[in-house]
Amino acid sequence: MKCLVLLLLLAGCDGWPESPKPPPPAPPPEGSVPRGAAAQARVLAPPGPPVDAALLAEGAERYGIYCTPCHGARGLGDGVVVSRGHPPIAPLPADPARSMAAIAENRLGAHPLSDRLDPRQRWAVARHVEALMRGAP
Ligand code: HEC
Numbered sequence: 001m002k003c004l005v006l007l008l009l010l011a012g013c014d015g016w017p018e019s020p021k022p023p024p025p026a027p028p029p030e031g032s033v034p035r036g037a038a039a040q041a042r043v044l045a046p047p048g049p050p051v052d053a054a055l056l057a058e059g060a061e062r063y064g065i066y067c068t069p070c071h072g073a074r075g076l077g078d079g080v081v082v083s084r085g086h087p088p089i090a091p092l093p094a095d096p097a098r099s100m101a102a103i104a105e106n107r108l109g110a111h112p113l114s115d116r117l118d119p120r121q122r123w124a125v126a127r128h129v130e131a132l133m134r135g136a137p
Pocket residue numbers: 063066067068069070071081088089090092093098099100102103107108110111113125126129
């Protein structure tokens with residue numbers, strides 16, 4: 001019954017009164033992750049975010065979580081999996097482009113990492129590996 005009354009009331013309505021225009025969309029908040037293929041491609045394109053202490057620290061932290069089991073803390077391929085029977089792993093290349101590609105492409109099935117690391121984190125890891133393999137402190 002209540003529904004019927006509501007329906008009759010709505011039927012008598014001839015549209016909403018003119019509503020104010022919505023405000024223009026706000027710019028994305030700092031640190032937000034871009035969505036959509038084009039936006040992703042943009043943030044993944046070289047040279048990536050500026051290399052500073054914060055980026056390198058973030059990279060070292062993510063590397064410790066996602067890469068050390070196989071590549072080892074020094075990137076020499078002496079991670080714990082090798083001591084447990086994984087075939088030897090070559091030392092990491094210093095080239096950040098190769099790290100970015102290896103994270104994106106799930107090379108040899110060993111890298112299902114693209115959904116664990118957002119674009120900034122991927123660059124952070126790639127820059128950490130670059131510094132590590134160039135012998136920077
Ligand atoms: C489950 C083990 C495993 C994990 C975890 C892992 N990798 Fe690898 N990665 C490998 C293996 C195996 C290879 C092939 C090495 C070889 O050819 O000797 C490889 C190769 C690479 C290469 C070389 C690609 C090239 O161009 O030749 C890079 C760079 C790399 N990994 C980066 C990373 C980074 C960065 C992470 C962490 C975000 C990571 N890997 C995590 C196993 C792993």
